[in-house]
Amino acid sequence: MKAITVTNPDDPSSLELTEVDTPQLRDGEVLVKVHATSVNRADLLQAKGNYPPPKGASEIIGLECAGVIEDPGTTGRTTGEEVACLLSGGGYAEYVAVPEGQLLPIPEGYSLSEAAAVVEVACTVWSNLGMLAGVREGQTVLLHGGAGGIGTFAIQLCKQLGATVAVTAGSAEKLETCRKLGADILINYKEQDFAEELTGRCDVILDIMGAKYLEQNLKSLNVDGQLVIIGMQGGRKAEINLGALLPRRLSVRGTTLRARSVESKAEVVRSTVENVWPLLDDGRVTHHIHTTLPLADAAKAHALLDSGEVTGKIVLEVGEV
Amino acid sequence: MKAITVTNPDDPSSLELTEVDTPQLRDGEVLVKVHATSVNRADLLQAKGNYPPPKGASEIIGLECAGVIEDPGTTGRTTGEEVACLLSGGGYAEYVAVPEGQLLPIPEGYSLSEAAAVVEVACTVWSNLGMLAGVREGQTVLLHGGAGGIGTFAIQLCKQLGATVAVTAGSAEKLETCRKLGADILINYKEQDFAEELTGRCDVILDIMGAKYLEQNLKSLNVDGQLVIIGMQGGRKAEINLGALLPRRLSVRGTTLRARSVESKAEVVRSTVENVWPLLDDGRVTHHIHTTLPLADAAKAHALLDSGEVTGKIVLEVGEV
Structure with missing residues (x-):
């Protein structure tokens, strides 16, 4: 599959689409075909080598996404189901492996790109x-x-x-x-x-x-x-x-969200879906997207967030890569 | 009434029984005839001038006591009722004014001196x-x-x-x-x-x-x-x-207990009586008294606590002063 990688470790702006291995599923994980991911400040730190992924997590940048289940693995999920995902990494890619406890429904009336802009926040x-x-x-x-x-x-x-x-x-x-x-x-x-x-x-x-x-x-x-x-x-x-x-x-x-265990992340996701999703479903709380760019423009997206001129979220759409 | 005062501001060991005014009751307070008080580390700081009483509190040292209600004031309490008291100050004395919310029952089987040793802790x-x-x-x-x-x-x-x-x-x-x-x-x-x-x-x-x-x-x-x-x-x-x-x-x-408002102290007292008093009543948790001295020996009690050689609490009994 294609994914954004830092091609020059000395240059955090060297974010390029490269060919990498599609993730292998572990027990309890589903494989999601990513439609969109979005940019977090932690992604900038990771590109600079200052925020190494937690043990066992993907080396690829990207802490959230939305997409479609490609392979439900050992879970009872359905191929083709649309899901939003809280990730420990791996969102800047065509596919990502996600523990079932980190899957969230798409809020009522949300596109996949909009859903990708609200999970981490x-x-x-x-x-x-x-x-x-x-x-x-x-x-x-x-x-x-x-x-x-x-x-x-x-x-x-x-x-x-x-x-x-x-x-x-x-x-x-x-x-x-x-x-x-x-x-x-x-x-x-x-x-x-x-x-x-x-x-x-x-x-x-x-x-x-x-x-x-x-x-x-x-x-x-x-x-x-x-x-x-x-x-x-x-x-x-x-x-x-x-x-x-x-x-x-x-x-x-x-606190940090990323350093939490799989169990702890699942607890956060459960409580967030229970308490926040109803507010998204009826629009009492809404996403705030600054701009949407193709995933290939990850470097541009990072520079934009780093400029301090961003209001809300930057979404990266995978589209045809 | 008699109370311990610091007679020489430059000498924290100048703790002597002196004649002072009996406290005036404010609305919602009862006047308690003190049987026993006990020594807290904060008392040593206050004697040194390093822990001024909160606004409106007695200038007299002493954060807890047990005794008998002498005057119920505007409360519905009964003269002669035995009570333990959480104080903002004033315990090293014959009488102390106590907001009703800071009164606690005497634990089952406890003497007044034993009760005076458990309130603050x-x-x-x-x-x-x-x-x-x-x-x-x-x-x-x-x-x-x-x-x-x-x-x-x-x-x-x-x-x-x-x-x-x-x-x-x-x-x-x-x-x-x-x-x-x-x-x-x-x-x-x-x-x-x-x-x-x-x-x-x-x-x-x-x-x-x-x-x-x-x-x-x-x-x-x-x-x-x-x-x-x-x-x-x-x-x-x-x-x-x-x-x-x-x-x-x-x-x-x-946190500190003493700096809490009257309302906040009452909340602490309510929750403590509800959750801890049953454990005292049947002995699952018990007082731990190092020694008992007459109130007149307050200076000796402070020196003893300061020595670091104390295990548990030092009780001061008012008795006949």
Whole structure:
């Protein structure tokens, strides 16, 4: 089959369609013919060699896709069934092997390309804000990077949960996108100090900056507040004043979706389908696609995401490769 | 009334019985004639001027007591009723004003002095390990300072919850006390590196050391592990590698009981009485009193706790003052 590979390990933009082996199915996996995948920031890190796949996962980039079951393997699934897939890797390809627990239905009225744009964000946002932090009505949630793939989805989901939503973004245009999706408090991080604006007000913060924002995030938390870190674009190592945690009973929590075990991923998928899919089915929460490109243009897609000029998701369609 | 006060602000050992005003009741408070109080590490910090009482709380030291209701105020309580009390301060005295939500029954078969030895540890341990961390059967819990007031209680409670209990302590004698209370894994921190012994094994850690143990505590946590910090005897500021949190989905959480609002304390008390009192009533969990002294000997009691030679709690009896 054809798949995108990094042809020059020293050049993360050397993403080219090359001929590779079609994946072998393990017990409990189905083979999916990929219609579309979409781009995550982790894909950029992996292309640079900074985010090696977990043990046993495909070496091919790509954390989500939608397509059609080509071979149900030992599962009871049906050949030809349309599915969305949460992947540990392997999405930038014609075929991918997927544990059955990581298959999701196509949301009502969604094309396969649209479905490929919501799996990773839905599972990430729900596992962190729903399952871990337990966001509930009346709380205030701060989302950093409100106009990104995660942000555009999380704004809508948090509004459905009855929360007040604060976002940070780097331009008036991005903040306007956030506002249209329902965000209540808009902060341009290039012009404002979010911790000054939000001191002591946030019950939950979904963070992608890590070290750079740690002190400001802690300052922004309310009593019983939770800082949930899912990315470290601003570095890993920081000084922490534990004395800031105790009187307000704060929590600093970090998670990744990809490092979860097959069992743990299946649990996330089950809970996401149960709690988020009904919101997609009737349009209360919707996908937000920046652009759609052919899979062969993966390098272009990575450069685009890296530019910071993307609002929502970039979809890659496999089509005829 | 008589109460212990710090008579020389520069000398934390200048704890003397002096004549002070009897507390005035606010709405919803009862006046309790104190029979016994007990000593917490926070009391030593307060005597040193390092732990100011929360706004509105008594300036007098003492976070728990047991005694008899002298004046029920506006509550429906009865004069003469025996009660245990969780306090924001004021326990080292003949009388103390207590919000009704912070009154607890005397456990079955307990003397008032015994009851005064369990309130703060029960509420602290339950609010952190039960309500916050949700310790459950099959998990492994690490308790630092296993032979102290918190530790001796937490060992027993964790065993009742079905957990495997690891403890650290500074002598073979203290570890033997922990073993007798049910601890499964005994670590002498003067001779062993607990993080080497427990790498990746602990689901929950109850920590009193703060900065000094942060890195080792994180190393000791299992996937989805929670580090709950309730004391900072080893300092406040530390470097944290957030990269250690994400792949194992770790949480660092800090709490204090004293800084909670009246409503929040009442919630802790309700849940503690519901979940822990039945275990005290039938002896599955029991008090662990190191020694009992007259209230006038508060300075001696503080010196004793500060020596590190205490196993369990020190009770101060008011008696005839």
